[in-house]
Amino acid sequence: MTLRPEYSLGHSPYNAFLFAAVGEEQGGGPLTVLSALTRLGFDPWQEAARLAGLPRETAARVFAVTIAMLPEGDWKASESEAIAARLVNWLPGQVPQAIPLVQGEYVDNKRTKLTIATALAWGVLAAALLFFTLHLISNNNFAFGHEAGMSTQG
Incomplete structure (x- = not known):
């Protein structure tokens, strides 16, 4: 199955968000949003599209809950809101929702x-x-x- 164009790596408007660093893992390597979402069982592109469709403040609150589910690296669970606010700024502007089928x-x-x-x-x-x-x-x-x-x- 081929990916829809907005989810392909080469042309995805979500690349800046997905490849942004959440922080460093306990082993010292960077943890990207893409890796974090994948480890938590989310489809990274679907989650990015969903967050991009929300107002920034709402997206930040929702994503903070996701970050809080991660094992702590060089960040504390209490910092998840600040990290989420920083990361959602990498999302593209409001993405128009797909037109639902009748x-x-x-x-x-x-x-x-x-x-x-x-x-x-x-x-x-x-x-x-x-x-x-x-x-x-x-x-x-x-x-x-x-x-x-x-x-x-x-």
């Missing part, structure tokens, strides 16, 4: 296509069965023993 119309259309395809498949199967049955009857292949011209005497 569920009823889309689902009904999909269901109708599925129903038509199913009915067509059953129709073809019924026609084939009818043709096969008529063919066997016309050749007397349903007749058994002496009725089909076979003699039981040797």
